[in-house]
Amino acid sequence: MVTHPPHMRGFESGLSRIPFLAHVALRLPSQPFKLSSFAPTLPRFAAGFRTQRMLVKGKSCRGFDTDSLRRWLELRQELKHSGVPLVELQNAGSGSALVDAVSMSVMRLLAFDLLSVQHRPGPQGGIFCRKGRPVKKVEMLGLVVSVDRRDSYVSFKLDDGTGCVPCILWTNHYKSSYFAHWRREELELQAAIAESGAKNVKLGCLLRVMGRLSGFRSQLQITVLSLHEEKDPNAEVFHWLQCMKLALQSYDSSCPQLAL
Known part of the structure; x- marks a missing residue:
């Protein structure tokens, strides 16, 4: 020792x-x-x-x-x-x-940029890439333009002026076998977040959503991990500026290829 x-x-x-x-x-x-x-x-x-x-x-x-x-x-x-x-x-x-450190972070993207990511097949459903850089989790801000409530999930679409992105918020944490391996503390926390977040999903409200990219029937969507309603009328403008700044300074920067 x-x-x-x-x-x-x-x-x-x-x-x-x-x-x-x-x-x-x-x-x-x-x-x-x-x-x-x-x-x-x-x-x-x-x-x-x-x-x-x-x-x-x-x-x-x-x-x-x-x-x-x-x-x-x-x-x-x-x-x-x-x-x-x-x-x-x-x-x-x-x-x-x-x-790549940028790929491991939550990337703030506008809808048109998010919808342009490419899916690369592989284990566990493959990964999504933006201009050759992997994208795992994203953050988006937009208006709710459609809502579909079901027993196990809430499906809605966010429009930020550049496009509409489908989002899904699962609310069946205690029933689904997918969450069976989760620790009790994590499960209770995520279930509470989903329950409170589902109440904020209303037509016309401005939501900030953070989640991981996933695909359903060859269509990209955000599996929501957390969300909250924005009350600040300037939030959209700030979000646009932040997305453009991050894209220019970080996301679009070259990333060297390294063979494994």
């Missing part, structure tokens, strides 16, 4: 509170410590410490976040089969392919 320097013990205990790093075993000799290819989940954090590798010891770890690791591995496998852009951190060790 490696004895960590006194000045790093507090730092090590702090890492245990970060879900994706709760299962990491740090080795801190005289050289800079190393984190492995799971570092892409927190690329800026990793790069700040000249990150090279991370050693994962799931068996010897307590409080191991298996759900987070499983979701991360699924995404990594999808990226590997789809040939999407990947980024490698500076000074990273050989063979450590890292996911």
Whole structure:
């Protein structure tokens, strides 16, 4: 067992509170410590410490976040089969392919831009890409122009002036087998969010929606994870400006290809 320097013990205990790093075993000799290819989940954090590798010891770890690791591995496998852009951190060790940091964030997109994303087949339904960059979660702001309420979900369309995007908010968290593997705390939280969010879905209201991209009958849609009604009349203008700024400064920037 490696004895960590006194000045790093507090730092090590702090890492245990970060879900994706709760299962990491740090080795801190005289050289800079190393984190492995799971570092892409927190690329800026990793790069700040000249990150090279991370050693994962799931068996010897307590409080191991298996759900987070499983979701991360699924995404990594999808990226590997789809040939999407990947980024490698500076000074990273050989063979450590890292996911693009922008792709791992929630992307703010206008409807016309969102509807232009391409679907690439692969495991777990494949992935969606915008100009070669994978898109996992998105945020959109628009007016509700149609609503369809059912026992297990609420389906609606958002119009932001550039197009209409279908959205679906599931409300059957306690009945669906899809949520059977969820932890009780996560299930209760998501069910409460869905229940309160469903009440805000009304014709003509301005909603800000965050969710993951999915497909249904060859049509793109947003599976809503959270939403709230905007009361500020300037919210739409600010959202437009933010989307254009992010597209120019971040989303449209080139992303190097890295073979896995």
